Amino acid sequence: MKRKLKGGLYAPRKKVKVASNLEDLPWKTLSRPIETGLSGDDGILELEEVEGVEVVYEETEKGRVTKFKVQPENDKEAEAEDEDEAEESESSTEEEGRFDCAFAICPYVLVFTRSLGESSLPEWRPFSLNQRVGKALLGKQFAKPTPIQSASLPPALKGKDIVGIAQTGSGKTLAYGLPILHHLLSQKRPSAKRRRPLRALVLCPTRELALQVTTHLNELLNAGNVNKKEGRPPHVSIAAIVGGMSAQKQRRIIDRGIDVLVATPGRLWDIISDDDTMAKELRNLKFLILDEADRMIEAGHFAELENILRLTLREASDEQIPGEDRDEEAEKQIGDDMQTFVFSATLSKDLQRNLKKPMRRKFNPKKKQDKPASTLDDLLMRLDFRDPEPEIIDLTPEGNLISTLQEGRIDCLTTDKDVYLYYFFLRYPGRSLVFLSSIDGIRRLLPLMELLNVKAFPLHSQLEQRQRLKNLDRFKNTPNAVLLATDIAARGLDIPAVDHVIHFQIPRTADTYIHRNGRTARANRKGFSMLMCAPEERRVVKALMHSLNREENEIQEIDVELSMLDKLKARVQLARQIETAQHKVKKNNHDRHWMKETAEALGVDLDSDYLRYASSLDEEKDSHANRVKKHQEGKVQGLKQELKRMLSTPIMSRGVSAKFITSGSRPIINDLLAGQINNDMIGVKKAEAGSETMKGSAKNNKKRKRPSEVGGKPGGGMKTRNAPATAAAAAPSSP
Numbered sequence: 001m002k003r004k005l006k007g008g009l010y011a012p013r014k015k016v017k018v019a020s021n022l023e024d025l026p027w028k029t030l031s032r033p034i035e036t037g038l039s040g041d042d043g044i045l046e047l048e049e050v051e052g053v054e055v056v057y058e059e060t061e062k063g064r065v066t067k068f069k070v071q072p073e074n075d076k077e078a079e080a081e082d083e084d085e086a087e088e089s090e091s092s093t094e095e096e097g098r099f100d101c102a103f104a105i106c107p108y109v110l111v112f113t114r115s116l117g118e119s120s121l122p123e124w125r126p127f128s129l130n131q132r133v134g135k136a137l138l139g140k141q142f143a144k145p146t147p148i149q150s151a152s153l154p155p156a157l158k159g160k161d162i163v164g165i166a167q168t169g170s171g172k173t174l175a176y177g178l179p180i181l182h183h184l185l186s187q188k189r190p191s192a193k194r195r196r197p198l199r200a201l202v203l204c205p206t207r208e209l210a211l212q213v214t215t216h217l218n219e220l221l222n223a224g225n226v227n228k229k230e231g232r233p234p235h236v237s238i239a240a241i242v243g244g245m246s247a248q249k250q251r252r253i254i255d256r257g258i259d260v261l262v263a264t265p266g267r268l269w270d271i272i273s274d275d276d277t278m279a280k281e282l283r284n285l286k287f288l289i290l291d292e293a294d295r296m297i298e299a300g301h302f303a304e305l306e307n308i309l310r311l312t313l314r315e316a317s318d319e320q321i322p323g324e325d326r327d328e329e330a331e332k333q334i335g336d337d338m339q340t341f342v343f344s345a346t347l348s349k350d351l352q353r354n355l356k357k358p359m360r361r362k363f364n365p366k367k368k369q370d371k372p373a374s375t376l377d378d379l380l381m382r383l384d385f386r387d388p389e390p391e392i393i394d395l396t397p398e399g400n401l402i403s404t405l406q407e408g409r410i411d412c413l414t415t416d417k418d419v420y421l422y423y424f425f426l427r428y429p430g431r432s433l434v435f436l437s438s439i440d441g442i443r444r445l446l447p448l449m450e451l452l453n454v455k456a457f458p459l460h461s462q463l464e465q466r467q468r469l470k471n472l473d474r475f476k477n478t479p480n481a482v483l484l485a486t487d488i489a490a491r492g493l494d495i496p497a498v499d500h501v502i503h504f505q506i507p508r509t510a511d512t513y514i515h516r517n518g519r520t521a522r523a524n525r526k527g528f529s530m531l532m533c534a535p536e537e538r539r540v541v542k543a544l545m546h547s548l549n550r551e552e553n554e555i556q557e558i559d560v561e562l563s564m565l566d567k568l569k570a571r572v573q574l575a576r577q578i579e580t581a582q583h584k585v586k587k588n589n590h591d592r593h594w595m596k597e598t599a600e601a602l603g604v605d606l607d608s609d610y611l612r613y614a615s616s617l618d619e620e621k622d623s624h625a626n627r628v629k630k631h632q633e634g635k636v637q638g639l640k641q642e643l644k645r646m647l648s649t650p651i652m653s654r655g656v657s658a659k660f661i662t663s664g665s666r667p668i669i670n671d672l673l674a675g676q677i678n679n680d681m682i683g684v685k686k687a688e689a690g691s692e693t694m695k696g697s698a699k700n701n702k703k704r705k706r707p708s709e710v711g712g713k714p715g716g717g718m719k720t721r722n723a724p725a726t727a728a729a730a731a732p733s734s735p
Ligand SMILES: Nc1ncnc2c1ncn2[C@@H]1O[C@H](COP(=O)(O)OP(=O)(O)OP(=O)(O)O)[C@@H](O)[C@H]1O
Pocket: 141, 142, 143, 144, 145, 146, 149, 166, 167, 168, 169, 170, 171, 172, 173, 174, 344, 345, 491, 492, 493, 494, 518, 519, 522, 523
């Protein structure tokens, strides 16, 4: 391809020197200021710049030849002004060679770090990623690829389809993100004058995950400063389309044109249903990605997902979008070169084997016998991989165990779970993500934890999207915070520094256990996961361990200081009392005003006779009701004062003397001096969850009290009978 140039600027000039060798160009050595991050001697030999070089591509019989024309000094200024126009005039869609491309985009003021990606990031070098991707990785300080990235980049860059399975937190987003960015950054920067066509679609099961993927990819581009240029459109534009946010705004973003769309299937299908352009663009994708595909099926997005995928089938030329006119031109283009990437931490071995089969069933909308798919296996079997043999990369560790994750368990009665949870928070401060199986469970636990001064935030599907994001943000930014979540938080969320994952209720499937655990111990960091197991849940735990191919008692009980537990129980009981009393006050107020409130909410005017009658009743009732209300409020205040007093008194281990810290059966002086004291529990050392001995040894097991004995004293301590499951445990799962 020869560069097409406008008006006299690139017309043949006097003394134009043609160089075919890079070394012959007039390179100038650049200084390396500290703020560029390139000042050290970390592998960068030299940073050089070349100006006034025009790049010309000539097609010869032996292939394309790149030539560099060095221009006289006085021509450079005029050229700079014409930069936009020159870029515009180039063919816009062809992918250029990796090296050539860098010149074609900015031929005359070129900063070329010859060593970038070669010496400074040696571990990325074998992949020959575009230099801009290299800069971005450098900016992010991602010195080397993670194993799933190393394994998937070579086939992905060769154009192969990939099914990638790797443990949670192992960098799967960039395993599919880098090939996309490499492709797009190797293209010419799109012009502001033309709407950019959609090139990649990433489908995610939850809104939070879709937003996170968008942020992750954008952050990478920003880190390398490779995307934005003063007064120019971004080189790569990435946006999210998710439910719960302004659909209009999202439509406007799409109308402007984006390269990479990250979406949840529900909202995307809504938009496609009345946007023909979008539907057509899906037929011409370069990349289709299913992130956490298995969860998408569970989340009930099946129909929308299937509809969207149909548009990406090669046979889709026969598929009609409702109200769409046939577009012969677009149909001709249905992407033969589309790459499909399916990534998850959990995909069944059977499915992987089946995907390998050359005789995969292909979805053919013409054939009536092809029923809609109903399971993930079905759906994936119907994906139209362009590749006859998609590359299956399975890096799942044995038993799906992450090496940096420690697991523990607490066996206790359902009714005691609150106290054990509170104990855990005080004993092991850190950021904890607690999974519950129902929204009711979260609604019950949240006020309790708040009263106990635990900084807890809820996350579930009945919260508004804005509130969900706000709570996630608060959780990320508050030390020792607790997120009480349903399984909408189990997949994909990359929250920095989650120290503990707590299964307040046992997950029903092995996949959910794996994904929940995956919110901690990410990217080689340490993490701890704890199962809270009530007697009636043992059966579930047994089945869970069985499906993980593990021994039933492989996860050991953590040591619990029972004397502390009793004292914490008093706090929890008081907090429950306050909660019940507060609830009564609220309920009374509500009962008195419900008719008026309901009418207001519905926008209905109440009958004037009814209003007169109600107000006469109100007057009568009011004096009595006010007395009751005052009494209840007074009671709540009293209980709150008592709780405040309790919370301000540190809990002491048995044998600790606060007055005589050097004496008692448990002197704390040494821990105090070493700064090792746990301020909430005097007498126990500061410790990380999992760092202490577990109750696994035979010796420990003998001494161990059964859950029914905890708190042993007659009339006090923990309950001794198997109490029925709480509403939280019994309620059906509704993430
Ligand atoms: N090459 C790398 N070097 C260092 N950190 C990386 C690298 N690639 C990704 N990361 C970081 O690792 C973390 C986990 O990545 P990511 O969210 O992609 O994991 P995942 O495998 O998709 O997890 P999950 O299965 O839970 O969705 C992120 O914070 C990301 O920034």
